[in-house]
Amino acid sequence: MTRYRPTWAEINLDHLWYNIKSIRKELINQEIIPVIKANAYGHGAIPIFKFLIEKGVKVFAVSLLEEALELREMNQDVTILMMGAILEEDLEIASKNNIHITVYSKAILEKILNSLYPLSLHLKIDTGMHRYGLIGSDDILHAIKCINEKDNLKLEGIYTHFATANEDETFYVMQIIHMKEVLSQINPLPQMIHVSNSSSAFKYEKDYDFTSHIRFGISLYGLSLDEPKPDIKPVMTLKSKVVQIKELKPGDAVGYGATYVAKENEKIAILPIGYADGFIRQNKTGHVEIRKSLYKIIGIICMDACFIKVDDYVQVGDEVIIFGGQISIDDVAKRLNTINYEVTCQVSYRVPRIYIKGGLKDD
DSSP, X not given: OOOOSSEEEEEEHHHHHXXXXXXXXXXXXXXEEEBOHHHHHTTOHHXXXXXXXXXXXXXXXXXXXXXXXXXXXXXXXXXXXXXXXXXXXXXXXXXXXXXXXXXXXXXXHHHHHTOOSOEEEEEXXXXXXXXXXXXXXXXXXXXXXXXHTOTTEEEEEEEOOOSSTTTOHHHHXXXXXXXXXXXXXXXXXXXXXEOOOHHHHHHTXXXXXXXXXXXXXXXXXXXXXXXXXXXXXXXXXEEEEOOEEEEEOTTOEESGGGOEEOSSSEEEEEESOOGGGXXXXXXXXXXXXXXXXXXXXXXXXXXXXXXXXXXXXXXXXXXXXXXXXXXXXXXXXXXXXXXXXXXXXXXXXXXXXXXXXXXXXXX
């Protein structure tokens, strides 16, 4: 995306690869499945997909068929697993593009069994999160039996997802026990068994000898919900520039609703970033970083711009770090009473991503 406006997100691919190497230290034989759904959690799915293919990664996971097809256009050889829901009418296009799809309910299983298209399947087991997945052992074993009886279907993998790997060990243990019980009843097992997300991969995966892969999601991008945090580096830095400075007199109001009124002679800087870029209005209580100092956001954040109270040191053209410097993504998440996933996913498509590799920038 060509950059005409001085607002952008820097994506550090060296940090991304550092995070891959960090998780590999925790694994014995498991292969990594980078999760690059939701535009790689806001980091840009296609550039990250291409970068990781260059690094030798062979398997990727997304949520939507649209996401899978976008990646398939870039490469015909790697494995792409679609973890979300699929419609019966979309089985043909999944088959033609060799997308691995998930069997997550008895209803979709019936549609798949009635299909004549060659399909690669992963069976999702609901071990307690109660989102996607089959629950009862009878249903699971029946599904496997029916799939194996069809010449056009191949069961490539079985997986589950943990609800509390980062916080509630008791619930986590219950889920893993359930998964092991299910697997003990399946013979033969498919070649791909994956249970761990980022938190589980760092904390527990080294103790497993029955898995073949791990799904590396949020920590691929240098973020985590665990404390203490694993050895990973944040990948995204959101930046803008000062495009105008205004001098206010006592009584001058700023922005929509005139919610901020100057009490003395003040200076404000205008930044070309707003809620349409993912810098949502709730950020109005925060700060930004300019020249290694923090400056307060004032007024109401607009769709395309926001206001910062500054001093004489700040000049038009100065680079502004919205997050990724002294203000971390976790700081923003705490301010917004949310999680770091949501902060990066909110950075909209109209914000260009600038990719850094070996210290060099690449648009």
